[in-house]
Amino acid sequence: MAFFTHQICRGFSCSAVRNVVIKQLTIIGGGLMGAGIAQVAASTGHSVKLVDTSDDILKKSVKGIEGSLKRVVKKKFADKPEAGEEFIQKVLQNVSTSTDAGSAVQDSDLVLEAIVENLKIKQDLFGRLDKLAPAHTIFASNTSSLPISDIASSTSRLDRFGGLHFFNPVPMMKLVEVIATSATSQETFDSLLNFSKAMGKVPVSCKDTPGFLVNRLLVPYMMEAIRLHERGHGSKEDIDIAMKLGAGYPMGPFELADYVGLDTIKFIVDGWNAKDPGNPLFAQSELLNKLVAEGKCGKKTGEGFYK
Ligand SMILES: CCCCCCCC(=O)CC(=O)SCCNC(=O)CCNC(=O)[C@H](O)C(C)(C)COP(=O)(O)OP(=O)(O)OC[C@H]1O[C@@H](n2cnc3c(N)ncnc32)[C@H](O)[C@@H]1OP(=O)(O)O
Numbered sequence: 398m399a400f401f402t403h404q405i406c407r408g409f410s411c412s413a414v415r416n417v418v419i420k421q422l423t424i425i426g427g428g429l430m431g432a433g434i435a436q437v438a439a440s441t442g443h444s445v446k447l448v449d450t451s452d453d454i455l456k457k458s459v460k461g462i463e464g465s466l467k468r469v470v471k472k473k474f475a476d477k478p479e480a481g482e483e484f485i486q487k488v489l490q491n492v493s494t495s496t497d498a499g500s501a502v503q504d505s506d507l508v509l510e511a512i513v514e515n516l517k518i519k520q521d522l523f524g525r526l527d528k529l530a531p532a533h534t535i536f537a538s539n540t541s542s543l544p545i546s547d548i549a550s551s552t553s554r555l556d557r558f559g560g561l562h563f564f565n566p567v568p569m570m571k572l573v574e575v576i577a578t579s580a581t582s583q584e585t586f587d588s589l590l591n592f593s594k595a596m597g598k599v600p601v602s603c604k605d606t607p608g609f610l611v612n613r614l615l616v617p618y619m620m621e622a623i624r625l626h627e628r629g630h631g632s633k634e635d636i637d638i639a640m641k642l643g644a645g646y647p648m649g650p651f652e653l654a655d656y657v658g659l660d661t662i663k664f665i666v667d668g669w670n671a672k673d674p675g676n677p678l679f680a681q682s683e684l685l686n687k688l689v690a691e692g693k694c695g696k697k698t699g700e701g702f703y704k
């Protein structure tokens with residue numbers, strides 16, 4: 398149940414709603430990001446409903462959460478394995494799963510979407526849930542590259558819609574980008590900011606601009622690394638070593654590209670290139686296109702820039 402500093406809103410206009418303290422959340426999409434977000438939210442005492450399209454996928458998501466929790470407790474409870482096991486069970490009790498998004502959102506303070514990076518599919522999902530979720534419920538997307546305002550446009554709750562962009566791997570990466578569109582209310586923005594802090598993350602405020610802060614810098618950097626290699630000015634291995642040892646990055650650009658997925662990077666660059674064709678930062682790479690066409694998408698397919 399949500400707590401308000403003012404009154405509960407049940408009508409179409411929700412201007413009376415003040416900061417929603419997010420306790421119950423529904424995460425749509427139990428893949429890499431959704432499962433990671435569910436894990437951290439549940440670990441910090443939130444009640445999480447995780448939704449995906451099949452029970453098999455959801456079983457895999459929960460197994461992944463359990464595996465990641467084991468890595469966490471190995472460190473956190475190094476001297477007390479029993480307390481570690483107890484922690485894992487407690488966290489897992491905070492997570493329930495469902496294939497029915499409509500009923501899962503019924504008593505949620507926040508619906509956070511982490512499904513496939515496709516505008517139409519995200520719009521369809523939110524458009525449907527807008528009619529089913531309570532009026533006070535905040536909607537947010539974890540999109541990497543799509544405008545939040547475009548996704549929100551399928552709903553009638555533009556003031557209660559924002560972006561919450563987490564980083565991979567969610568249990569390890571401290572940052573959350575909190576994105577406000579021109580229609581996001583201050584109350585909604587504050588609620589999302591406070592929720593990020595309650596998850597133990599460090600939030601930064603972003604405008605609804607392409608790539609927000611991190612990806613706007615990371616994508617051109619990664620593309621330039623690929624083009625540098627294509628021009629024959631450095632091997633992948635040397636460029637990776639250079640950025641790790643010379644710039645202190647935990648992974649080099651080719652390692653990171655394999656980690657996040659070459660198809661994902663191509664999707665983002667293609668989208669930005671279509672919108673801003675003259676911008677050399679978003680120019681395509683033949684090598685990236687070729688690898689993706691061959692199904693070499695990185696870690697998830699077993700081969701990308703590296704095997
Ligand atoms: C970019 C262009 C377009 C992108 C578009 C889509 C993407 C986005 O929208 C936004 C993004 O997410 S961008 C990607 C951001 N992530 C990064 O940059 C990750 C960089 N790598 C790292 O930080 C470390 O290598 C990392 C933390 C991953 C691993 O650390 P290490 O390299 O030291 O390797 P390990 O020794 O295996 O791990 C260190 C400790 O971390 C624990 N751990 C790792 N993964 C975990 C996980 N999933 N769950 C729980 N624990 C985990 C691991 O247990 C280990 O702990 P210790 O045993 O104590 O060392």
Ligand SMILES: NC(=O)C1=CN([C@@H]2O[C@H](COP(=O)(O)OP(=O)(O)OC[C@H]3O[C@@H](n4cnc5c(N)ncnc54)[C@H](O)[C@@H]3O)[C@@H](O)[C@H]2O)C=CC1
Pocket residue numbers: 425426427428429430431448449450454510511512513514515518522539540541542562563564565657661
């Ligand atoms: N992979 C990454 O490093 C990051 C990805 N993101 C963003 O997060 C979102 C999810 O990305 P990933 O977790 O990597 O994708 P993923 O492919 O691992 O997971 C997506 C999940 O959503 C499910 N799904 C698809 N359509 C659905 C629907 N209509 N209803 C319910 N479930 C549905 C799929 O079955 C799948 O399990 C994307 O928008 C992506 O851009 C954001 C930050 C980092």
